Amino acid sequence: MDISPNAPPLPPTESAADLYASVSQIRAAISREAEATLASWQPAIHRPDFLPSARNLAHYLALRKIDLRPHQDRLIALGLSSLGHCEEAVRPALDAACASLASIAGLTPEGYPPAAEFTKGRQRVAAAQAEMFGTGDGEPGTRIMVTLPTEAAADEEIARSFIFAGADCVRINCAHDDAETWAAMIANVRRVSRDLGRQIRINMDLGGPKVRTDLGGRTKGIKLRQGDRFRMAQSLEAAPAGAEELPALSLNHPELVASLRPGTEIWFDDGKIGARIDSRSGDDVILLVTSVRPKGEKLKHGNGVNLPGVEVDIPALTEKDLQDLDFVLRHADTIGFSFVQSPRxxxxxxxxxxxxxxxxQPPGVMLKIETDLAVRNLPRLLVEAGGRLPVAVMIARGDLSVELGMDRTSEMQEEILWLCLAAHVPTVWATQVLENMMKQGRASRAEVTDAAMGQRADCVMLNKGPYAPQAITFLHGILRRMARHHSKGVSSLAPLNSWRQSQAL
Structure with a gap:
């Protein structure tokens, strides 16, 4: 059947019959694949409540292997769904499309799926959202999470100002401070929550095994400019002959140096310095600076390191994480799991x-998706975690932009949102949201647009800053207004008032 743009249009009944045959074949193929996938996941699924979500995720993965674009315009032309927003209920959406096509074509009728099948996924997401991020305080539906600064341990008014402004949950980063400080923060949040009649969830982020620079005894750092070369060594104690001509550093996980090959790109300090492996010299590698601002940057001891394309095979749980977990399980409502990459x-x-x-019963866990490997393993991560306990996903856009490239970040954040929606798993829109407003009291236009896009997630995370209460209030207003127009990427056709008072010229 010719479905090119220049082909003569078919009568509706013939077009529907042809399209019914195609969509039915697609439905049968993805159902077979989905059931096989679900069977392979079954040993990890111990929560019966998660089984329908895993089944829907399996159907979605199978569906998105197929290019549906040739069929979508034809479905719309017949007044049907394009299947462009079927993430929450894949099989019911296909069944409804087939039933309508069969009816239009005059074929043997197919029964429509019950209307409730289209809302069960949304209800599961909402329940998980409440479990992970709190019940909220009316509109908007998207929750707001705020990172607590160290000062929140000594000053109860910080927590009060956050919650009064509209925060639904708070985050404590275990990479900073200590148990005594965390306990004081939590006590203040619990006390203020009771005073204000709110149920504020407390998330504690395990620090994880961040890969960092090791400059040995060097305290002043290494000043690097475009085109400079420097050496990364497995050991700074035994430098090869002639190596002293280049500034040298190592990693806090020096074993990773052995896995680096010429051509590999490395980013330092949240992407401020980009370099490429130029050559190997024994156990060391020589790097060439390829991306840095014109006046250069200083590479310091303890700067973060991103290794895009390199499978960093180190455990996600450090000894410190395991020690912190004893405190976290006694005090936190949910756990943030940093650097998770594999089902293991x-x-x-x-x-x-x-x-x-x-x-x-274990608490809910928020998986922080920070690396390319975590993205590739995301379906299995969701099944392994969701099969045992409530789960959410943080889209760590800062790390992902370095790992995947800035040009892929916008596409990847969309794909993660779709995949998690198919698994009925709530998501967190994170990294530099309203950062200028948090730090300087005024948001840029680009930040406002980014914050508005965060409404499609289930929670938006703000970091630290002296203007946090103002930013929370500002974000709350943005999310409330956007909730009138969008729900999980689907346009909600509320009345538009912007032009109601316009006058004819």
Missing amino acids: DVRDLLAALDARLDGA
């Missing part, structure tokens, strides 16, 4: 939880 990482966390909980 999830299983390690589950084992650590089981060892400490003695059969009690």
Whole structure:
């Protein structure tokens, strides 16, 4: 059947019959693949409530292997859904499309799926959202998470100002401060929550095994400019002959140096310095600076390191994380799991939880998706975690932009949103949201647009800054207004008032 743009249009009944045959074949193919995928996931699924979500995710993965674009305009021309927003209920959407096509074409009728099948996924997401980020305080539906500064331990008014402005949950980063400080922060949040009649969820982020620079005894750092070369060594103690001509550094995980090959790109300090492996010299590698601002940057001890394309095979749980977990399980409502990359990482966390909980129900876990490997493994990460406990996903856009490239960030954040919606897993829109407003009291136009896009997630995270209460209030207003127009990427056709008073010229 010729479906090119220049082909003569078919009568509606013939077009519907032809399209019915195509969509039916697609439905049968993805159902077979989805059931096989679900069977392979079954050993990891211990929560019966998660099984329908896993089944829908399996259907979505199978569906998105197919190019549906040739069929979408034809579905719209017949007054049907284009299947462009079927993430929450894949099989019901296909069944409804086939039933309508069969009816239009005059074929043997197919039954429509019950209307409730289209809302069950949304209800599961809403329940998980409340579990992870709180019940909220009316509109907007998207929750607001704020990172607590150290000062929130000594000053109860910080927590009060955050919650009064509209924060629904707070985040404590275990990479900073200590148990005594965390306990004081939590006590203040709990006390203010009771005073204001709010149920504020507390998330504690495990620090994870961040790869960082090791400059040995150098305290002043290394000033680098475009075109400079420097050396990365497995050991700074035994430099090869002639190596002293180049400034040298190592990594806090020096074993990773052995996996680096010429051509590999490396980014330092959240992408401020980009370099490429130029050559190997024994156990060391020589790097060429390829991206830095014109006046250069200083590379310091402890700067973060991103290795795009390199599978960093180090455990996601450090010894410090395991020690912190003892405190977290006594005080936090949910756990943030940093640097999770593989199903093995999830299983390690589950084992650590089981060892400490003695059969009690584990708290929800927020998976922080920070690397290319985590993106590629995301379906299995969702199944491993969601099969045992409530789960959410943080889209760590800062790390992802360095790992995947800035040009891929916008596409990847969309794909993660779609995939998590198909798994009925709530998402967090994170990294530099309203950063200028948080730090300087005024948002840029680009930041406002970015914050508005965050409404499609289930929670938007703000970091630290002296203007946090103002930013929370500002974000709350943006999310409330956007909720009138969009729900999970689907346009809501509320009345538009902007032109109601316009006058004819």
